Amino acid sequence: MSDVIIKVDNVQVSFWQNNVGVYSIKDLITHRKSPFKNKVILDNISVEVRKGESLGILGRNGCGKSTLLRAIAGIIKPSKGKITVNGTFAPILAIGAGLELELTGYENISLLLALYGTARKNTNAVENIKEFSELSDEVLKMPVKQYSSGMVARLAFSISLANDSDILIIDEVLAVGDQGFQAKCLEKIYKIKSEGKTILFVSHFPDDVARICNKAILLEQGKLIDSGNSSDVCNHYRQLF
Secondary structure (H helix, E strand, O other), X not given: OOOEEEEEEEEEEEEEEEOOOOOOHHHHHHOOOOOEEEEEEEEEEEEEEEOOOEEEEEEOOOOOHHHHHHHHOOOOOOOEEEEEEOOXXXXXXXXXXXXXXXXXXXXXXXXXXXXXXXXXXXXXXXXXXXXXXXOOHHHHOOEHHHOOHHHHHHHHHHHHHOOOOOEEEEEOHHHOOOHXXXXXXXXXXXXXXXXXXXXXXXXXXXXXXXXXOOEEEEEEOOEEEEEEEHHHHHHHHHHOO
């Protein structure tokens, strides 16, 4: 359908894992059996997201939530299946993902805005990022490697929000930072949602998923075990513990 902005069709993601400590050609030749095992991270996942929908992705640690986001964002290529995306991304895939630790906050802002193309379209972008992040001029002149995890989260979130994209991808970043900034981020997400943007939201907090998302999916050991109304899927998630 024309309003489907993301389609994940029978996707499998796997990689080869070295289970027995083979680290040289000699080890490989002298080992009787193949030391490598194909580990499946996502197994036959299918989901559709329509324009303007907010999809929550739930599951226990190691179930494949972040892998699914990375596959949708094009960072990971599926072993099988197909992913179709009809829009642009503002990804917040992990704390500090995309930031260069040796560069200052200002230098990271300039670099990522140039990559987004935002610097050419919005001359106030740097000031907006500084204002939203609540990081001082002194902090933004420091190398990011000297930041606390909360400061990195503030900077990464603020820069990603400056990218005026069709799809906002958020992976657990709201778990870091003080409560005031978390509330500010949630308020911004609600505003983006009201503008008709599409949101993919990963969290271990089902209450947040139920508030933000109208739909949700539940992953368990790489498999899709539930999908539908976010409140119902959140209740299923709570029952896993």
